[in-house]
Amino acid sequence: MENKHLHRAIFVWVSICRFLLAGVFIFSGFIKANDPYGTAYKIQDYLEAWGFQHLIPDAFPYLGAMAMGVFEFALGFYMLFGIHRRITPTLMLAVMSFMTPLTLWLAIANPISDCGCFGDAVKLTNWETFWKNIVLLIAAISVFKWRKTGIVKLVSEKVDWLVALYGVVFIIIYTLYCIRELPVFDFRPYHIGADIRKGMEIPEGEKPTTYETTFIYAKDGVEKEFTIDNFPSDTTWTFIDSKTRIKEKGYEPPIHDFSIMSQEDGTDLTDMILDDESYTFLLVAPHLRNADDSDIDLINEVYDYSLEHGYRFLCLTASSDEDIAMWQDNTGAEYPFALTDEITLKTIIRSNPGLVLLKKGVVINKWSNNQLPDEYILNKPLNQLPIGELNPKTASHKLIEVLGWFAGPLIFLTLCDLAWLRWHKRKTKKENANKKN
Incomplete structure (x- = not known):
């Protein structure tokens, strides 16, 4: 009985840590994808603080900004759906093991005003960022330790490959759109409607x-x-x-x-x-x-x-x-x-x-x-x-649109994949029956 309660407590704790990590990584990656140029400018601030700005190619901050957004969003997305249950917790633990001491150095040395983790959407001081990373590091350690039994898949084995691929493709397309056009969500003080x-x-x-x-x-x-x-x-x-x-x-x-x-x-x-x-x-x-x-x-x-x-x-x-x-x-x-x-x-x-x-x-x-x-x-x-005239579309309207563009094709492709699997299964069953006859 005690083991049963212990396993249940561990499962609840790992689930809390899992969804916390998934939410933070998805949000952080999405914000970077929403404003790649802003992320690139922050990378340039880091390079200047370290004295590397003249040693790195000019394109590096922009490519790095795109890669960071896609990487963080994909990790959070995979953690949310329980996809790649071995590699995802490992990569998250590696990221937090690197970022936590880095943000401690930022808090002590204060070379830049904020780390830019969440762009202009959420501004944190360097010390707030460090303590946030301490919490995420504890969560990452917990999920990594009990990754085999504590992470339950939210999608079946039949469609997990499709969901995994779609999440990456979506965030890449969204990033390219925001580069070509403008950020869909503008968190800066010069947004449309700002006085x-x-x-x-x-x-x-x-x-x-x-x-x-x-x-x-x-x-x-x-x-x-x-x-x-x-x-x-x-x-x-x-x-x-x-x-x-x-x-x-x-x-x-x-x-x-x-x-x-x-x-x-x-x-x-x-x-x-x-x-x-x-x-x-x-x-x-x-x-x-x-x-x-x-x-x-x-x-x-x-x-x-x-x-x-x-x-x-x-x-x-x-x-x-x-x-x-x-x-x-x-x-x-x-x-x-x-x-x-x-x-x-x-x-x-x-x-x-x-x-x-x-x-x-x-x-x-x-x-x-x-x-x-x-x-x-x-x-x-x-x-x-x-x-x-001022565009009456609010941030809530934009959020609903983005969620619709994300969820709509995902649901459609998933249903198509399931329908194809069902048809293929029936076809195979019929062919086997014909062979027996």
């Missing part, structure tokens, strides 16, 4: 964090840093780069580094853009040298459309004057340029370039370089077009 002005506000009584943005300009081979207060009036200076640093830590609103400065004369355009009652198109291109110019004709068409209807159009970039001039020569760009912090631009939209539509500081719409509106869509003023 940038409100995102910059500080609650009454809170002391704000003080930032200082410096702009690096060059003249006669000499580089010099300037702030907004002592911006050079001499137009012979050439813009090189911009940097934002914390002067004094305090309350940080969701948006704390949004500023737009005219590339032509250094005028601060931030308030003018955010207070504009009409529509404003922002072409966001952190690095014009690496920007995709395959759809430049569509960008120029949007610019012509904005001129025709009296809308403001501005290209925000962190590129140098030389790169801006090169972009203008290569694309025939006639629109004005403005300077914004690189990290801010990468946060606004995960595309280089990408297009953002604002109205009085509210993000109305976003488009990646692969989904820019064309002349067939822009055939009326924006206030008469669906793209000029």
Whole structure:
């Protein structure tokens, strides 16, 4: 009797650990697949903290981000359904045995603000991440120890191969979709519907964090840093780069580094853009040298459309004057340029370039370089077009859609596979009967 109760207690404990691990790994992998570029930027932060950024190929963070999302989601998916009951717990234990001491080092050394385990969806401090990993490590050890008897399959042997394959194929396709288009779920402060002005506000009584943005300009081979207060009036200076640093830590609103400065004369355009009652198109291109110019004709068409209807159009970039001039020569760009912090631009939209539509500081719409509106869509003023209005689709609607796209084909393929197995079994039985006769 005691052994029976002990086995039952072990089974319940292993089941709790199993589903905890499955849930965390599925969520973590899905978040990385949802925002591969954000994961790649976090990998770049790690490489810089370790001093490896110049030793690793530029493509590594992006390939690594894709691989991490697929790997974590697949492990969680397999653990959830009880597929590959030997290798899955082993790999999970190996992952947690590596990540736990790594996050302890992050908590002590604090080279980056957060580990990025759950992207922008859930922000954890380094110490919170470490203690979270301690819990997951205990769970991984428990599941690994009793993996042979404690993990019960949720699918039959007949279809487990199909479920396993489908989970991997789905997350790969989802990752590629989010790379080509934009993240389906946008957890950043510049999501559609966000009021940038409100995102910059500080609650009454809170002391704000003080930032200082410096702009690096060059003249006669000499580089010099300037702030907004002592911006050079001499137009012979050439813009090189911009940097934002914390002067004094305090309350940080969701948006704390949004500023737009005219590339032509250094005028601060931030308030003018955010207070504009009409529509404003922002072409966001952190690095014009690496920007995709395959759809430049569509960008120029949007610019012509904005001129025709009296809308403001501005290209925000962190590129140098030389790169801006090169972009203008290569694309025939006639629109004005403005300077914004690189990290801010990468946060606004995960595309280089990408297009953002604002109205009085509210993000109305976003488009990646692969989904820019064309002349067939822009055939009326924006206030008469669906793209000029906020999309009523909520995160809940998107979640239901994603679950539908995931579960629908999986159920259909599973039923087809079971039907085929049943038909094959009947056929084999009939052939055997005929042979006996």
